[in-house]
Amino acid sequence: MATSKEYGLGTFDFPRGWFMVAVSSKVGNTPLAVRFFGQDFALYRGKSGRVVLLDAYCPHMGTHLARNTTSYVAQDGAVEDDCIRCPYHAWRFGPDGKCNEIPYGSGPIPPAAKVKSWTVQEHLGAVFVWHDPEGGEPDYELANIPEFDDPSWAIGEYDDLGIVNCHTQEIMDNITDVAHFGPVHGSLTKYFENEFKDHVVTQRMGGGHRTLVTEGGAMLETEAVYTGPSLLITKMLGMHESYIIIAHTPVDDGSAYVWHNLMVKSPTGAAVATDADREGARQYQAMALAAFAQDFEVWKHKKPCLKGLFVQGDGPFNKQREWYRQFYNPRAQRAELLKNVNGVYVAKGMRGKQAVVGTPSATADA
Numbered sequence: 001m002a003t004s005k006e007y008g009l010g011t012f013d014f015p016r017g018w019f020m021v022a023v024s025s026k027v028g029n030t031p032l033a034v035r036f037f038g039q040d041f042a043l044y045r046g047k048s049g050r051v052v053l054l055d056a057y058c059p060h061m062g063t064h065l066a067r068n069t070t071s072y073v074a075q076d077g078a079v080e081d082d083c084i085r086c087p088y089h090a091w092r093f094g095p096d097g098k099c100n101e102i103p104y105g106s107g108p109i110p111p112a113a114k115v116k117s118w119t120v121q122e123h124l125g126a127v128f129v130w131h132d133p134e135g136g137e138p139d140y141e142l143a144n145i146p147e148f149d150d151p152s153w154a155i156g157e158y159d160d161l162g163i164v165n166c167h168t169q170e171i172m173d174n175i176t177d178v179a180h181f182g183p184v185h186g187s188l189t190k191y192f193e194n195e196f197k198d199h200v201v202t203q204r205m206g207g208g209h210r211t212l213v214t215e216g217g218a219m220l221e222t223e224a225v226y227t228g229p230s231l232l233i234t235k236m237l238g239m240h241e242s243y244i245i246i247a248h249t250p251v252d253d254g255s256a257y258v259w260h261n262l263m264v265k266s267p268t269g270a271a272v273a274t275d276a277d278r279e280g281a282r283q284y285q286a287m288a289l290a291a292f293a294q295d296f297e298v299w300k301h302k303k304p305c306l307k308g309l310f311v312q313g314d315g316p317f318n319k320q321r322e323w324y325r326q327f328y329n330p331r332a333q334r335a336e337l338l339k340n341v342n343g344v345y346v347a348k349g350m351r352g353k354q355a356v357v358g359t360p361s362a363t364a365d366a
């Protein structure tokens, strides 16, 4: 496990961006203790349905707002309306993080009686937080999947993969890693390219696949898109039209929490996905997860790649690592950091998408 500084990522230990912090269905009126970006938080759903993420520690005497089950505050339900009560002396905090009741004494509520309330958004069945070391407003929108609300698609449950003790840089490397697809996943890659454009990086790949088998040997084509440093949405055309959702969020500097999900269009063309469609989708998700687990096993046991010994034929790792730095440095430096990054890259000895299927994309050597 190595830190962001050791990877030379830049000024900040944790990146700017939207980050998944929970599966929506897991967030209820009982507060959850969660940890990301080297900090502890209390996460809960207010009675109105609103999701609230607060810094965990009460300003009164430092009690964790969500790590208690025995106090009568917790037993009676710490969440009131959209507020939460501290389990120690029952100070109550609003969804804005400000203390709005001290249930004893007669003095005024001190202005310092507050915790930070974070900007959150529910999206794609998950809760995302905006994290910005500079304290700025979101500067991009979370990527959407329009079919997520289409009843003819079977939407999976998130696989909670827990914490992996490797830096997110190692996970990010995967987007450019053309040379691992054969050895790890059994892919027979026919084309592979990466495109970097501001806060978005795309991987386009086509070929055969030993794990995700295609019917009649049809080419499995994928387009994997990171919008920002955390949320990866892969559109797959192969056995079924589907999307894979992968999200990873730094926990401490050098570890990450990872989720995985998959959604499939009803193969029978049903207007509303049937039980059989859902069962088929579950099986397909398990296969996709098995493919992801192949990467995971490597990440779990490898030592940090602080500076790779990259050779001709490797994907554009250095471009991707430069691209990733935009999230670890002040916004003011972004244009400078991206100056030599934006563009389409094809590794030596590999073909770009245009050369194989004829769709246009300008290419340059990696």
Ligand code: FES
Pocket (backbone or CB within 6 Å): 058, 059, 060, 061, 062, 063, 086, 087, 088, 089, 090, 091
């Ligand atoms: S420590 Fe939270 S109310 Fe006293």
Ligand SMILES: [Fe+2]
Pocket (backbone or CB within 6 Å): 174, 180, 184, 185, 295
């Ligand atoms: Fe992989």
